[in-house]
Amino acid sequence: MENFVYHNPTKIIFGKDQISQVGAETAAIGKKALLLTGGASVKKSGLYDKVLASLNEACVTVLEQSGIVPNPVIESVRKGATLCKNENIEIVLAVGGGSVIDTAKAIAAGATCDGDPWDFFKRSRVPEKPTPVGTILTLSATGSEANGNTVISNPETGEKRPFYHSTLFPRFSILDPAVTFTVPKNQTANGAIDILSHVFEQYFHNVKATPLQDGIAETIMRTVIANAPIAMEKPDDYDARANLMWSSTLALNGLLVSGAKGDWASHMIGHELSAKYGLAHGEALAIVFPNWMKRVYKINIAKFAKFAVNVWGLDKSTDAEELALGGIEATKRFFMETLGAKITLGEHAIDGSRIDEMAESAMGISSLGSLVTFKKSDLVKIYESCL
Numbered sequence: 001m002e003n004f005v006y007h008n009p010t011k012i013i014f015g016k017d018q019i020s021q022v023g024a025e026t027a028a029i030g031k032k033a034l035l036l037t038g039g040a041s042v043k044k045s046g047l048y049d050k051v052l053a054s055l056n057e058a059c060v061t062v063l064e065q066s067g068i069v070p071n072p073v074i075e076s077v078r079k080g081a082t083l084c085k086n087e088n089i090e091i092v093l094a095v096g097g098g099s100v101i102d103t104a105k106a107i108a109a110g111a112t113c114d115g116d117p118w119d120f121f122k123r124s125r126v127p128e129k130p131t132p133v134g135t136i137l138t139l140s141a142t143g144s145e146a147n148g149n150t151v152i153s154n155p156e157t158g159e160k161r162p163f164y165h166s167t168l169f170p171r172f173s174i175l176d177p178a179v180t181f182t183v184p185k186n187q188t189a190n191g192a193i194d195i196l197s198h199v200f201e202q203y204f205h206n207v208k209a210t211p212l213q214d215g216i217a218e219t220i221m222r223t224v225i226a227n228a229p230i231a232m233e234k235p236d237d238y239d240a241r242a243n244l245m246w247s248s249t250l251a252l253n254g255l256l257v258s259g260a261k262g263d264w265a266s267h268m269i270g271h272e273l274s275a276k277y278g279l280a281h282g283e284a285l286a287i288v289f290p291n292w293m294k295r296v297y298k299i300n301i302a303k304f305a306k307f308a309v310n311v312w313g314l315d316k317s318t319d320a321e322e323l324a325l326g327g328i329e330a331t332k333r334f335f336m337e338t339l340g341a342k343i344t345l346g347e348h349a350i351d352g353s354r355i356d357e358m359a360e361s362a363m364g365i366s367s368l369g370s371l372v373t374f375k376k377s378d379l380v381k382i383y384e385s386c387l
Contacts, residue, residue, distance in 0.1 A: 001209050001259040008254050010146045011172040014246065016238075018176045019050045022093070022136060023058030025172045029132050030090025032061045034083060036104050038068045038096045042138065045182050051095055051136065063087055068096065071274045071281070072103040074154045077117045081110030084131055091171075094135045098142025098151075098194075098281075101135050105150040105168040108133045121152055121161035127168065135173040139183055140244040141191035141282065143198055143252025145173035153275055159361060160275035162267070175249065177241035185232045189339040190282025192228035192244065195251050196221060196331075197285040201263050202256040203307070204293075204371050206300055210260045217256050218310045220247045225311070229338055265369035266292045269382060272358035277350055286341035287348075290332040291385040296372045297324045304328070345386045355383040 013021055026033055033055065042048045055062055065080050084092065084107060092111075094104035109127035110117035119125035137145045144150070148168040153160040183191070203217040224247050230240035250256075269292070270284035297304045301324050308314040308327025318326070335341040342348055359379035368374045 002207055002261070004258040006254055006258045007166075008146060008169065009171070010169050010253075012146065012175060012249065013172060014175045016176060016178055018174050019047065019136065019179070020054050022051055022134070022174055023054035023056070023060060025174070026055060026060050026091055026093055026134055027058040029134065029171055031059065032088060032090045033063070034080065034087075034089045034092045034107070035062050035064045036068060036080065036092060036094045036096070036100055036107070037064070037066045038100050039066075041182065042095055045179070047095065047136070047138070047179060051093075055093075063089065068100045068103050070099050071153045071160065071278065072099045072151075074106075074118050074121075074152050074156075076103055077106040077110055077152060080104075080107035081117055084108075084111035089131060091132045091134055094133065094170075095138065097137070097139030097191075098144045101133075101137070101142070101144040101170070102150040102152060104133050104135070105130075105144070105148075105170075106152050106163070107131075109150075109165070109168060118152075118154055120163045120165075121154070121159075123163075127165050130165075130167050133168070133170045135170045136179070137173060137175050137245065137248075138179050139187060139191055140180060140241070140248040141194040143195070143248050143250075145170060145175065146249045146253040149252070151271070158275055159364075160271040162271070173249075175245050177238055177245045178236075180231075180241045180245065181236045183235070185235075186340070188228065188232050188235075188244075189341060190280050190286075191248070192224050192339060193282040193286050193335060193341060195224050195244070195248050197266065197282075197289055198251040199224075199256065200289060200293075201267065202260060204263060204296070204300065204303055205261040206371060207260045213256055213258070213260050214306070216250070218307075220251055220256075221311045223247050225334060232339075261370045263370045265372075265374055268362045268368055269358075269379060272362050273345075273350070275361075276354055276358060277348065279348060283342065283348070286335045286339075287343055287345060287386050288382070290328055290335070290343065291382050293328045293331065294385065295378070295382055297328065299372055345383075350387075352384060352387055355380055358383060 304324035
């Protein structure tokens with residue numbers, strides 16, 4: 001196990017009927033809030049009215065910015081950061097899924113810095129005392145409710161880039177599983193893929209003696225595999241939704257990677273598909289991850305065999321390489337048959353004409369991968385295998 005420092009400052013408020021606490025939690029930080037939302041669903045579900053009622057009761061002045069899209073764009077960040085500066089916003093409150101929360105973090109960083117917020121994503125600037133962020137989670141997927149990560153797209157450059165800073169953790173996040181009852185089947189599936197992918201990124205590594213991290217990761221994976229199909233067929237099953245929601249948070253709150261290593265090559269490969277073709281994050285990862293696994297499994301066959309046995313329940317007496325390949329195939333079948341995901345680029349009518357461009361862009365910021373350090377030629381082969 002490697003040395004680590006674990007610190008997660010986000011206060012999690014979990015359970016039924018917790019939305020009413022948002023007013024008091026927000027007011028304890030600031031009395032002037034920017035309320036950030038996505039599409040119309042937050043109003044149709046009644047959540048918007050509940051949030052406003054609680055904020056009004058706590059005497060919080062609210063300004064609003066709506067219309068945050070999946071694969072959120074830098075222009076929304078620029079708009080929000082300018083609004084925060086002009087109106088002296090004291091807290092950014094995100095009501096939505098990962099796209100809304102990521103945008104809120106980027107706005108919070110931009111609100112207290114001069115210059116273009118895209119500089120954060122180019123790694124040429126760091127935040128300076130960002131505006132505090134609070135969240136109400138409406139989709140179990142990204143884990144953004146309890147980490148310092150943000151991912152934003154720039155249509156002007158055709159890029160989708162991540163950024164992390166320790167000051168961007170939300171001050172509080174309210175997680176009421178009942179809020180996710182109205183999440184459509186396909187978004188529930190994409191969210192499950194996202195959660196699993198976050199665990200994959202932190203599970204497949206070469207660090208020795210990490211049985212605790214591995215065991216937690218395997219439990220999260222089994223929990224998602226068991227509960228995602230239930231939530232898809234019975235959207236108002238509280239326990240299934242609760243297990244998915246808490247799995248989402250634990251998958252990317254810093255716990256799994258503590259003492260181990262994250263890889264994150266697959267996410268960067270997938271980000272290019274979102275930036276260039278508009279694929280949802282989960283859609284991209286459903287295609288990329290099985291092909292990444294096939295590319296790298298021989299580097300640590302024992303870990304992939306362990307994954308097959310402990311997560312998918314395959315016979316441990318089987319040959320290690322056969323087990324490893326069996327676990328990869330089980331993952332692919334789960335994505336395709338159980339979750340209904342498309343697992344090739346061709347199913348999205350995407351050809352190979354931009355593979356070289358995507359491989360170049362994915363390598364743009366730094367070296368890629370930790371289980372295997374990839375070259376551009378490796379990414380080209382992975383993209384080709386996704387066709």
